[in-house]
Amino acid sequence: MLRFFLFFLAIQIVLFVVSVTSIAQNLVIVPFTELIAAISAWLIMLFDVDVVSEGVVIRDYGHGFAVAIQAGCNGVEAVIVLVAAILAFPSPWKYKLGGIFLGSIAVQALNLIRIITLFYLGQWNMKVFEWAHLYIWQALIMLDVLIFFLVWLRYLPKDKSKFAFNE
């Protein structure tokens, strides 16, 4: 178990440090955040035609309201935690890669819901927006990470020699 935790902490710190370097920000994080903003705007436009995305900003031309997706709101940190947990846990690579792929989708799908709900909460009531943004959604995203990790553990093959929690 100690080995799992040490690997987990080391991997997520390395991934986090890499993610905040200017190279990673320019090549991966900012384009990815713009993609998240574009997908969010596209989903909102299915029922609200006044909405567009401009870079990392989602804007409603009808009301003049806009939100910018910043670090911490693009789901990257939650994906880093999940990837670190899956990589640190002794398991076959096939399961690791499948878990990382499906887990990233699960986190980003919930993150899209978070962005869309915050976009409308902000137009309705800024206090509720702040509360949901700073406190509630952060907990829900991390709960999503934990639940996906538990489900992933549940689908691992039964082989005691490979698993960290039996040590």
Add this chain to the structure above:
Amino acid sequence: MNNRPVLYFFLRVLVWLPITFSIWYYFSIIFTWPIAFAVDGSLPNLFSPVVAEIRQNGYQLTVIGRVYSSSGSVGLLRFDVNTLLYSNCLPLYTALVLASPGGEGQKWLRWLIGLVLLWLVATLSVSLEIMKHFLAEIPGAREILNFPSWAVNGLILSDLYGNLLLPALAPLVIWIALNLDYIKQLAPGLRKEDSC
């Protein structure tokens, strides 16, 4: 016996979350007090040339600092830090503990251990935020405290980690560490006897 233990666990956490968030926010002044106590007891002593005093103001900490002009005169500056940003891991952790099986005493023990650890995490994150404010944003503070530039860069990076990841990550790590037996129930493949 249910055959979807993870789903039922998830639903139990979702039921507890609004309750734990409400209690945490209602009693936020009480939950903030140990953070204020620890930060005020440490930073003004460790960095006395720039950090004068830290006061609890509801769930905010009001930091009073010293700034020095080039002529040598000293002024005071004041800014607030929202401690809820760093202690919002507590409601999630509490919901996880309440949703997990175990006797009342066992749950209280796990919750208290988690509470202490999460307070330490919040204190560290708040301290990093305050020191980043001084060292990276207030001219002259770095020279007065004699911080090399690499140490300031390290502090800014640590503050980012303490802002974006640490408070969110801590409740999951603590809950997993204290609930290994339950995790083995949720994921039967992890149990030794199943593979014999």
